[in-house]
Amino acid sequence: xxxxxxxxxxxxxxxxxxxxxxxxxxxxxxxxxxxxxxxxxxxxxxxxxxxxxxxxxxxxxxxxxxxxxxxxxxxxxxxxxxxxxxxxxxxxxxxxxxxxxxxxxxxxxxxxxxxxxxxxxxxxxxxxxxxxxxxxxxxxxxxxxxxxxxx
Ligand code: CA2
Numbered sequence: 296x297x298x299x300x301x302x303x304x305x306x307x308x309x310x311x312x313x314x315x316x317x318x319x320x321x322x323x324x325x326x327x328x329x330x331x332x333x334x335x336x337x338x339x340x341x342x343x344x345x346x347x348x349x350x351x352x353x354x355x356x357x358x359x360x361x362x363x364x365x366x367x368x369x370x371x372x373x374x375x376x377x378x379x380x381x382x383x384x385x386x387x388x389x390x391x392x393x394x395x396x397x398x399x400x401x402x403x404x405x406x407x408x409x410x411x412x413x414x415x416x417x418x419x420x421x422x423x424x425x426x427x428x429x430x431x432x433x434x435x436x437x438x439x440x441x442x443x444x445x446x
Contacts, residue, residue, distance in 0.1 A: 296337070298434055299358040300329055300427065301351055302344040303371030309396075309424075316397045320424045332428045336435060348373055352383045359387035365434035366391040367427060374399075374409050384414035390437050392430035395420040 302322075310321030320328075326342050333340035341363070343354050351370065358366050366389050370380055374395070384391050391414060398421030399406040412418050417433055419426040 296435065296438060297339040297341065297361070297363045298333065298431060299354060299363050299366045300340055300342045300431075301354055301366060301368045301370075302342075303348075303351055303369060303373050304346040306369060306371055307344050307346075316402075318396065318423050325424050325427065328424065329427055329431070332431060336431065338431065338435065340431070348377060348379055352379050355380070355383040355387055355389075358389055363389060364438050365389055367394055367430040367434065368392070368411065368415075369394045369396070369427075370411055374411060375405055377410050381410045381414055384411060390434055390441075391415045392433050393418040394426045394430050396423055396426060397421060 307322045309317055309325060310319050322344065329340055329342060343350075345351055351368075351373065355366060366384070368391055370377060370393070373380055374393070393409065393411050393415040395418070400420060409418065416437060417430075419429050422429060
């Protein structure tokens, strides 16, 4: 099983600033956590981060062309603005889980809008970096229940 784990703008700054929202785990620590978790579960994890919307669109398409089983995505601020990412997720029809480290529903009003939610099987918000591991487990369970091409 192969899962793409995509992170959007500024998530490479994790652990560097704003620990009150995003905790003290660094982006490097997060990658190590995900790698370890996926290895234990026998899942190939392909982790990518970009500050550029088009890169994220390209990687959602790449997940499709590389026959991935699912996508975990924290689109960062593009969550609240990006029709392009919504369209990309809809186009590939892969099961996707949206992750937010902070509890977006308890923050500013503009963070409570997600353009991507409509194309995701689940949104996990406010569970810190553990949300990424939950998302991986959800995709594994989803694949076991439904097989490929199930969204
Ligand atoms: O809670 C989340 O995971 C967010 O997706 C994070 C985004 C934010 O725009 C969303 O509303 C919610 C921002 C990520 C910025 O990450 C930083 C980490 C450390 C220091 C500064 C920014």
